[in-house]
Amino acid sequence: MPKQVDHEARKRRIADAVCRLAGTRGLEAVSLRHVATEAGVSMGQVQHYFATKDEMLLFAFAVISERYEQRIAAAVTSKRTPRTRLRALLLAMLPLDDAGLAEGPVLLAFLARAAVAAEIAAPLRESGAGMRAFLAEMVGSTPDAEREAVILQALVDGLLSQLLVGHIDARTAIAAVDHQLDRVC
Amino acid sequence: MPKQVDHEARKRRIADAVCRLAGTRGLEAVSLRHVATEAGVSMGQVQHYFATKDEMLLFAFAVISERYEQRIAAAVTSKRTPRTRLRALLLAMLPLDDAGLAEGPVLLAFLARAAVAAEIAAPLRESGAGMRAFLAEMVGSTPDAEREAVILQALVDGLLSQLLVGHIDARTAIAAVDHQLDRVC
Numbered sequence: 001m002p003k004q005v006d007h008e009a010r011k012r013r014i015a016d017a018v019c020r021l022a023g024t025r026g027l028e029a030v031s032l033r034h035v036a037t038e039a040g041v042s043m044g045q046v047q048h049y050f051a052t053k054d055e056m057l058l059f060a061f062a063v064i065s066e067r068y069e070q071r072i073a074a075a076v077t078s079k080r081t082p083r084t085r086l087r088a089l090l091l092a093m094l095p096l097d098d099a100g101l102a103e104g105p106v107l108l109a110f111l112a113r114a115a116v117a118a119e120i121a122a123p124l125r126e127s128g129a130g131m132r133a134f135l136a137e138m139v140g141s142t143p144d145a146e147r148e149a150v151i152l153q154a155l156v157d158g159l160l161s162q163l164l165v166g167h168i169d170a171r172t173a174i175a176a177v178d179h180q181l182d183r184v185c
Numbered sequence: 186m187p188k189q190v191d192h193e194a195r196k197r198r199i200a201d202a203v204c205r206l207a208g209t210r211g212l213e214a215v216s217l218r219h220v221a222t223e224a225g226v227s228m229g230q231v232q233h234y235f236a237t238k239d240e241m242l243l244f245a246f247a248v249i250s251e252r253y254e255q256r257i258a259a260a261v262t263s264k265r266t267p268r269t270r271l272r273a274l275l276l277a278m279l280p281l282d283d284a285g286l287a288e289g290p291v292l293l294a295f296l297a298r299a300a301v302a303a304e305i306a307a308p309l310r311e312s313g314a315g316m317r318a319f320l321a322e323m324v325g326s327t328p329d330a331e332r333e334a335v336i337l338q339a340l341v342d343g344l345l346s347q348l349l350v351g352h353i354d355a356r357t358a359i360a361a362v363d364h365q366l367d368r369v370c
Contacts, residue, residue: 109297112211128350151364157343165310175335
């Protein structure tokens with residue numbers, strides 16, 4: 001089905017354009033006109049795939065989540081001990097390399113939008129719940145696993161925004177993760 | 186100086202309008218026209234006080250920060266032990282009452298903007314550094330005070346966004362804070 005593949009590729013190209021705009025200039029820059037220009041397609045083509053801005057944002061969020069989860073899964077697989085796996089997972093959630101630095105501002109933009117738009121909050125909650133369950137599983141079989149997962153997830157979320165704003169540097173963020181892991185593992 | 190007081194009051198009224206718009210509809214809704222309507226002033230008056238949108242956002246951020254710090258200071262003063270004071274401080278940073286719930290989305294909007302606009306990041310870093318120093322002081326005289334403060338600050342930042350998105354409830358957030366305090370205090 002070559003035609004279907006083409007549609008999917010074009011939708012992804014539009015989603016990539018949304019992410020680049022949101023990641024460099026914020027969600028305010030994500031307009032029909034800007035996205036069309038950035039993606040190199042016509043405004044009519046953008047409208048063909050996405051009836052509203054929120055539809056476009058939701059698809060872009062799904063694309064970025066998929067990539068984020070792939071990066072995290074890749075970071076974890078090569079690690080042997082529970083602690084090194086958990087550490088790799090947490091560090092992969094932080095903006096410490098080019099991919100993370102490009103995605104970070106997009107995630108913050110989605111987060112800010114989710115706080116005022118219920119239709120954006122729903123997929124964020126879902127992906128957050130999946131990640132928390134994964135974290136709890138990695139923390140292992142202690143009665144506090146679920147609570148430790150909540151704390152670790154909030155910790156990396158907070159470190160992510162502080163890194164992106166330049167409030168802390170990478171070394172401080174990594175030291176914070178290690179210090180917390182000393183307690184959990 | 187009645188005239189000066191009047192100017193200050195009008196600037197604050199505009200800043201309040203910016204916060205209400207950002208807190209209910211996001212920064213995308215913060216346009217010259219919308220702010221003027223929301224504040225009940227003319228577009229010319231908004232432009233008289235603020236030459237650019239970022240100037241308006243910076244002033245609104247200063248107003249909201251001042252309020253936030255006053256709320257936190259008030260929450261802390263009545264507490265007797267170091268732990269109850271630290272706990273009151275951390276909980277006051279979370280969106281657990283009407284004031285916090287109204288401010289939270291505005292803070293997230295500023296945060297998202299700060300990740301792509303250096304002029305907004307600077308005051309956020311400054312206010313974050315002040316809060317971290319205050320936290321470290323409250324943690325007390327341990328060699329890890331600074332690191333514990335980084336972790337606690339990131340924890341509440343992460344819990345704040347998870348609460349606003351509806352990923353966790355208030356009870357879970359408070360339990361996470363208490364669990365972490367058991368380790369720090």
